[in-house]
Amino acid sequence: MKYDIRLKIVYEYRSAVIDARHLLRVRPVSDAAQTARNVRVVIEPRAGEHQRDGDFFGNDVDTIAFFVPQTELCVVMEAVVAVQRARPRLETTPDIETLASDALATRSANGASPLHHLGPSRRIAPFADLTAYVAETLVEDARPAGLAVMALTKRIREEFAYDPAATSVGTSVAEAFAQKRGVCQDFSHVMIAGLRGNGIPARYVSGFLRTEPPKGQPRLEGADAMHAWVDVWLGDDAGWVGFDPTNGIVAGDDHIVVAVGRDYSDALPIAGSFVTAGPQKTDHFVDVIPIG
Structure with missing residues (x-):
């Protein structure tokens, strides 16, 4: 089965965040049972630093950091994923x-x-x-x-x-x-x-x-x-x-x-730390659409 997938994560901060570092685990894995293609991660505002790496468990991780004030963080992941998982005996x-x-x-x-x-x-x-x-x-x-x-x-x-x-x-x-x-x-x-x-x-x-x-x-x-x-x-x-x-x-x-x-x-799809004051609001939106 093949899917068109879109994930959107939005954070809104009442007071501006002045220093933030996050780990993103939002990219679907590619292994024997599934293949991810055309994977795209868009981050707004643009991160001051952005690196991709893997963690101990083999997850694909985006490491991002911000050094200028921000009142919102938006992460969008889009991918096409084919899944063919064998039925276990x-x-x-x-x-x-x-x-x-x-x-x-x-x-x-x-x-x-x-x-x-x-x-x-x-x-x-x-x-x-x-x-x-x-x-x-x-x-x-x-x-x-x-x-x-x-x-x-x-x-x-x-x-x-x-x-x-x-x-x-x-x-x-x-x-x-x-x-x-x-x-x-x-x-x-x-x-x-x-x-x-x-x-x-x-x-x-x-x-x-x-x-x-x-x-x-x-x-x-x-x-x-x-x-x-x-x-x-x-x-x-x-x-x-x-x-x-x-x-x-x-x-x-x-x-x-x-x-x-x-x-x-x-x-966690998004983890890390940041400096701010007051509460924050977060929303997640997911679309998984079969395409064949």
Whole structure:
């Protein structure tokens, strides 16, 4: 499937920003499952410094800095992305116990290693109640780990309510789990924390969802903004496989990856620091249009 994608992020400052430095993770990745072409990032006002680089997890990062006063920042990313994601063979994955043991035995230390996605991170810390909740599904029987994670994905979809008014960007995993309401970021953090608590490597994925569903299929939740889902490491053969707990499905050709990391902090579309006074306002606009 091929998509024409446009992301617009706007910040408005009540008082002028006099010094600002930001990291942008807005460019879709190119890998075995998707190819990004004609990628263009436009920044207004023009940055005093602008460099492109990659981070530890392989994300494409634009580093920008401003040295003159500004009252607004606008970032626009446009790209054409082709996605052809193979359907994972969940039934051929190891069982949960074997998978957890294999993860600990991994010797690779690069950004894609499961070792970096087993423990606590800045926004995620496993805790007993959530670990037990997830264990109920994972160890229900001796089925392959891929099928167990799929069952967990569907359980979160069924038992958690999609409610944008229920949480904010600062809502903790414990709070989201307790109220079982929130958005894709909350559900992804809950699922990651629960899996890590049971020894299963899981990472956060930031990206886009197809806006227009195929004929006869329901519209997916979260398609009007940047979306989040979970990659789970299912062994050396299967590798990282995407699961979308917001919609209870395996990530497929409707999912376009932009960035991955231990949690939302590693995959923020825009991060950094600036000097100003007073509040700020931000808006995100996303268009994902199928073109063939």
